[in-house]
Amino acid sequence: MGAYGMDRYSVGGIGNIDLVPGTGGQIYADKQLVVLRTTSPDGLSFSGEIDASNSHAVGTAISSAQVSDRNIHIEVAGLLFCDISGIRAFVSAAEALPKGHRLLLHGLPAQLETVIEVVGWSRMPSLVICTCEGD
Amino acid sequence: MSANFTPPVNEFRHEALLYAGMADFLAGTVPFVRGGVEAGEPVLVVESAAKIARLRAELGSDTGSVVFADMADVGANPARIIPAWRDFVNQHAGDGRRLRGIGEPIWNGRSPLELIECQRHESLLNTAFATGDPWWLLCPYDTAAMDPAVIDEARRSHPYVTDGTTFRRSNDYRGLDACSAPFDVPLPAPGVEVRELAFDVGHLGEVRGLVGRYAEEAGLPSLRIANLVVAVNEVATNSVVHGGGKGWFRIWRDAGALSCEVRDSGRIDKPLVDRELSAAEAYGSRGLWLANQLCDLVQIRSLPEGSAVRLHTWLKPAPAPAAAHHRGIDSIL
Numbered sequence: 001m002g003a004y005g006m007d008r009y010s011v012g013g014i015g016n017i018d019l020v021p022g023t024g025g026q027i028y029a030d031k032q033l034v035v036l037r038t039t040s041p042d043g044l045s046f047s048g049e050i051d052a053s054n055s056h057a058v059g060t061a062i063s064s065a066q067v068s069d070r071n072i073h074i075e076v077a078g079l080l081f082c083d084i085s086g087i088r089a090f091v092s093a094a095e096a097l098p099k100g101h102r103l104l105l106h107g108l109p110a111q112l113e114t115v116i117e118v119v120g121w122s123r124m125p126s127l128v129i130c131t132c133e134g135d
Numbered sequence: 136m137s138a139n140f141t142p143p144v145n146e147f148r149h150e151a152l153l154y155a156g157m158a159d160f161l162a163g164t165v166p167f168v169r170g171g172v173e174a175g176e177p178v179l180v181v182e183s184a185a186k187i188a189r190l191r192a193e194l195g196s197d198t199g200s201v202v203f204a205d206m207a208d209v210g211a212n213p214a215r216i217i218p219a220w221r222d223f224v225n226q227h228a229g230d231g232r233r234l235r236g237i238g239e240p241i242w243n244g245r246s247p248l249e250l251i252e253c254q255r256h257e258s259l260l261n262t263a264f265a266t267g268d269p270w271w272l273l274c275p276y277d278t279a280a281m282d283p284a285v286i287d288e289a290r291r292s293h294p295y296v297t298d299g300t301t302f303r304r305s306n307d308y309r310g311l312d313a314c315s316a317p318f319d320v321p322l323p324a325p326g327v328e329v330r331e332l333a334f335d336v337g338h339l340g341e342v343r344g345l346v347g348r349y350a351e352e353a354g355l356p357s358l359r360i361a362n363l364v365v366a367v368n369e370v371a372t373n374s375v376v377h378g379g380g381k382g383w384f385r386i387w388r389d390a391g392a393l394s395c396e397v398r399d400s401g402r403i404d405k406p407l408v409d410r411e412l413s414a415a416e417a418y419g420s421r422g423l424w425l426a427n428q429l430c431d432l433v434q435i436r437s438l439p440e441g442s443a444v445r446l447h448t449w450l451k452p453a454p455a456p457a458a459a460h461h462r463g464i465d466s467i468l
Contacts, residue, residue: 032340051339052372081343083368084421111361118428119412119421 028061030054035061043073043104050079050086058089062103063096070101077107087116094127104128140303143295147264148271150295151305153286155279157189163299164237165193167273171235172197177227180237181206181219182275210240213249213256214427217263217410220272228268236272241289243280246391248432248447250285251320257292258314262406265311273297315406317437322445325394329387336375342384343368346395349386353393353450362429363448367395369422370444374399378442392431393448400441409435 028035033048035057044065050058062072074090076082094103108129116129142148152167154160164180168190171178178201180190187203194201210216220236227234240253257274264270276289290296290307292314297303330349334342346367350360367384374382378401385396409423426433426446434445 049340049343051343051368052375053336053339081364081368083339083365083372084425085372109361111358111365114358114362115365115425118425 027065028057030057033057037065038073038075041073042067042069042071043075045075045078047078047080049081050089051081051083052085055083055085055089058086059093059096062090062093071104072097072101073104073106075106076112077109079109079112082112082115084115084119087112087119087121091121091127097126102126102128104130106130142302143269145269147261147267147269148295149260149264149293150271150273150297150302151289151293152273152275153278153289153296153298154275155277157186159299160186160275160277161189161193163297164190164273164275166299167235167237168194168201169197172200174233175200176233176235177223178202178235178237179204179220179223181209181216182237182239183207183242186239206239206242210238210253212427212430212432213240213253214410214433216240216256217259217407218412220260221263221411224264224268224270228270234268234270236270237275238272239275241276241281241285243277248323248434252432252434254285254288254292255318255320257289258309259406259410261292261294261311262315263410317403317406318435319437322396322434322436322443325385325387325389327387327389329385332384333381334371334374334384335381339368339371339375342371345384345386349388349393350448353388353448355393355448355450359448363393363395363446366426366429366446367397369425370397370446373397373422373444374401377401388450390450392450395446396443397446398441398443403435403437403442409433 025037026034027037027044030053033046033050033054036045036047038045044061044067046058062074065072090103090105097103103126105128113129121127152163154163168178168180180187180201181204182190184205184207187205191198191203204219209219216238220238223236224234240256241250245253260272264272274289274293276286278286287307290305291309293305294308295302296305330345332338332341332345343364346364347360350363355363371382371384374397378399382397382399387394409427412421412424423433423435423444426444430446431449432447434443434447436443
């Protein structure tokens, strides 16, 4: 099934929101998405697939992560799929940040960049798509 | 110009130019473009590369402010043409400035599926520009090359019609209400075996899995596969969010296309829902907009029992084995 199906990610309970803020470990998991807290850089790592069934978890995970840095680093290289509602959730989370704070997306798959461009969300000042390694 | 015809001044002048052959085409379009240039009006010509070359040659130095675009790029998927005209109007209109355009979305090589959607596009142009800044769009139709039924439909989708010398209102124009009405022309039954799947919010991943597998088997490149998966997922998500919470998905592949269909019990009421993108628009419209940007052809139907959306990806025929083999040897040498 490759990267298009949901059955590769069987982590945690089905549909359970499993929030463990501030522990440095797993913040959220369902049958197709895992969110982990990262400390270097300070932020979160998303792996799996985001669609209408779980995009609500994006904002919840980001707001509960208690990242103290002005820049919240989000690693999305392991994101095999993200729909518009998921992208919208990242955009909304970026907009909800205090003034001067930013959400930095790392490792965004090229295809997701296309989607962000097409739906017209590529010029969000608070959402930064990082293309360089380790910045 | 016929004696009893008063050209519209403060409305969108959507006019079919019925011509026969290249000389006739030039006789109808060159004075139109020159008239725009002389009046200082921005002019956008969306035509085939061959016709653009002939127009440039005829116009000579008069082409200064005229912008040319290849219809094969702009309008391969005809649902992308209205957004292109919208950009042109938004960019140039205002302060009473008038604009002119030439757009020929229908040519002899259009497939039957494309033709139906091109004709829907022509009707929807009236809806799209019924309000807002008035401008003049000339749509050439080659009567020598087209089926007479195509010309008949052009008379129904255009409020104005000309042969290049005589201008008149089209008596057959179907009117704005009919142009904007839900589109319910039946979709042809798939000619091959289909795979079906009923889905709700918990089964979107299975829909994506099927699309990905079929697309891989069809030999599509990875970016096209990913784009198709995104497009189908958004349309299926519309069913979950707006279309009654569930839907029915079908997928099939024939010699020419990989086709996906999403049906649900919801209604698609806004006629331009897939060709307008505004920040204030509801969530659903971005999905259909996205589908048009990512797929070769999208067919939307409002049916008594709900709605249907078909997304087609054209499959290029594989190169002939002999030719491929020959190139392979050349590259080794």
